[in-house]
Amino acid sequence: MQSLIEIRRRIEAGSLTPEAAIRASLEAVAAGDDAIRAFVHLDPTAGPGREGPLQGIAVGVKDIVDVAGQPTGMGSPIYDGWRPFADAPVTSLLRRAGATPVGKTSTTAFAYIDPTPTRNPRNPAHTPGGSSSGSAAAVAAGMVPLAIGTQTGGSVIRPASFCGVAAIKPSYRMLPAIGVKCFSWSLDTVGLFAAGVADVAYGLAALTGRGELLPQGEPGAPRIGVVVQDFAGEADPAILQAVEQAAAAAEAEGARVTRVNLPPIFAAAFAAHATIQDFEAAQALAFEQDRHRDALPPLLRGLLDAAAGIEPGAYDAARSTANRARGALRDVFLDVDVLLTVSAPGPAPETLASTGTSAFNRLWTLMGTPCVNVPGLADARGLPLGVQVVAPFGADALALSAARFVESALRDA
């Protein structure tokens, strides 16, 4: 993989020019993407952006995020050839930091669960996950050092886990979700993929101007609460074992590790996620449903048909449940700095017909908390197994620092 921080180190040392760095990324895409199909549009003429902390960094942008001068296809023939007028704000933040959006990455249609043809670079017979399929795969395949994705259920953390890359779903609205095709305005969250946790942290600090996010020195040992999300269904023993391995490695390096049982309000909030998401999707995608229903892929069409029956009262009750759970989560974090749990129910399934399930991510998307996928573990077949670090809302620096601690402990173990 291309490490963002390593590229920047070489640029700052004068051993690599921003031009050459962008060119290397473009060449990697050209060489590898016939097999992976991470990109749906590439600007082969792209050069470096303005001077800034991300100059020389080629970025893949999920194809529901507007980039001026490039098409935004939404993963759907309905938007074939559509070109937005403006950059999405997160695209502008990339350009302000000097980054180069080199192209658009494959997304499931409107970021739902109908799969894309993208393959998992770790094993092309397996799904890369979704909906940010191309962004995760592009980083995992070493094509670009940074990619933009979005998560409404589990569309950043799950594909990062499946593809073995680091990723952050930051606190709700830390990165603006404007100019990003909406699925659910209460849930849609823009996130980042990069090779390692420090790379992700550097990227988020550069985009937001939040210096406290920068990876500096050795991270302190966090108080970690290990969480099993029973309400989300069964996880594969291999990935549960990965969480135990990560906890043990962190404990060996000085972290305090405890077990946390989430009270029943969180199971209720987990269930509320679907009501909120689907009620909002029925409005957010009303135009597509009313005018282009036959062109919608089957799973999304079915969802929107069913969602039309959700009553406003059920939506209000679900939002109320979510608010109570957010209050209860503050109490959970009184005794631990971060939570540690699986990033997905298991390794990437051996299929291109499904992107897997977001069940182990939904609660955290609804809570609006920062989540970081820590790569580094794999099953017996070499398929990545991600573990997820969750911190309180607004504590993105803590999430990243604890995730770096776990990542480093796993490397040392």
Add this chain to the structure above:
Amino acid sequence: MQSLIEIRRRIEAGSLTPEAAIRASLEAVAAGDDAIRAFVHLDPTAGPGREGPLQGIAVGVKDIVDVAGQPTGMGSPIYDGWRPFADAPVTSLLRRAGATPVGKTSTTAFAYIDPTPTRNPRNPAHTPGGSSSGSAAAVAAGMVPLAIGTQTGGSVIRPASFCGVAAIKPSYRMLPAIGVKCFSWSLDTVGLFAAGVADVAYGLAALTGRGELLPQGEPGAPRIGVVVQDFAGEADPAILQAVEQAAAAAEAEGARVTRVNLPPIFAAAFAAHATIQDFEAAQALAFEQDRHRDALPPLLRGLLDAAAGIEPGAYDAARSTANRARGALRDVFLDVDVLLTVSAPGPAPETLASTGTSAFNRLWTLMGTPCVNVPGLADARGLPLGVQVVAPFGADALALSAARFVESALRDA
């Protein structure tokens, strides 16, 4: 003015066809808009929509809200001739209810405070207010029975007050703000203008499918807390007197009226509004600022230049203050059903060079509470003076019922 409910009554009684109702609105625009300039685009071929509670209702849509098949100009030459691909969800909700979006109404550029050429139908030497200038004026001039606006500071309630029409800024995100040009994602709220409070209530019920909003029977007498917003500056004695008149009229018909002093956290929240709005605007309008700065109008350009200096920490602190104030507001509503306060600092100023100030609306936009402008009072020159009914978040039915009570009490007084 055209009463939405009256038009619907006639359609349901068979004495008016939906075709004739739409035609009458189009003719009213054609006859009156050269003087008022409420519309920036009109579809003269528009006919009635599908069967539904708003069939036969012509709607003016603020020109930052996407309507497929019509241009979206954002009140700025930067977007001259730009045509969006899709309807905004609120436009789809209009169509689903049978309404006809007949055209786009004048907006200040990107819904900030640089004025439009729109005139106040009550007196063309006065501003109609902003930023939803055309939507308020189109209803006040009797051109359409319903119009869509948005409020980030006071852009629904203030122009409604200036033009003497009813309006609601519903609870935050009751109407989706997707497909609406963003100024501040934490604040932007889609609202409605109509002739009277019952018309507004009928319209909102039809768009949201929330039957509890429908105006049915005589509203019950509410417990009203009269609030003076000292932190917002001085209000004109005439509009303060209007609030007293409204309170006395309501009391005479059985309402319990008390005085409410807001604790200091609300003055802090009032100040936090600007920090949140401006920090988010600097990102939401980053593309326009980075690529088209010279084409921005002077007040907006100045704001965006200054907003670039707001630190993330100041933004986080402002959001924290807003959250504390939302908590404190729940206590304020323990003793009263609704608050009653001015809708604007006074009548519409005698100028077209300013849209007036949103100071008396900002706190409520930040709180996310439903606000209803009750028309019916005027100063000695006949200029409207609006009073504002504010209810707890989610209690839109209560806000509308209490506003109908006040409106009716004023008519009886």
